[in-house]
Amino acid sequence: QVQLVESGGGLVQAGGSLRLSCAASGRTFSTYDLAWFRQAPGKEQEFVAGLSWSVDTTYYADSVKGRFTISRDTAKNTVYLQMNSLKPEDTAVYYCAGKMFGISGRFNDYPYWGQGTQVTVSS
Numbered sequence: 001q002v003q004l005v006e007s008g009g010g011l012v013q014a015g016g017s018l019r020l021s022c023a024a025s026g027r028t029f030s031t032y033d034l035a036w037f038r039q040a041p042g043k044e045q046e047f048v049a050g051l052s053w054s055v056d057t058t059y060y061a062d063s064v065k066g067r068f069t070i071s072r073d074t075a076k077n078t079v080y081l082q083m084n085s086l087k088p089e090d091t092a093v094y095y096c097a098g099k100m101f102g103i104s105g106r107f108n109d110y111p112y113w114g115q116g117t118q119v120t121v122s123s
Contacts, residue, residue: 008117049064069082
């Protein structure tokens with residue numbers, strides 16, 4: 001089992017940047033693939049980005065490509081989401097999620113979740 005704790009959310013103006021962190025702990029952390037999802041009010045969970053730990057491959061939703069970057073710090077067991085050129089439509093609660101055996105764009109494929117961190121982008 002793996003425990004996930006997000007941090008780094010906040011309020012930012014459109015065009016600004018934020019970096020989210022997801023600190024992971026638990027057994028065999030390196031075997032888990034981690035992703036970021038987000039959920040805006042009244043909407044379903046949306047896949048944002050994912051990082052396959054074992055093959056060092058990244059995945060992005062079309063809506064964030066070129067603006068967001070997912071990365072890792074193996075020594076700190078932490079995955080980051082660098083968000084640049086933020087838009088009001090990026091406003092959501094952002095969640096870190098973990099699973100084994102590859103990245104999926106479906107939120108219900110992930111058994112492990114953090115508590116979420118709020119990102120608000122003002123226009």
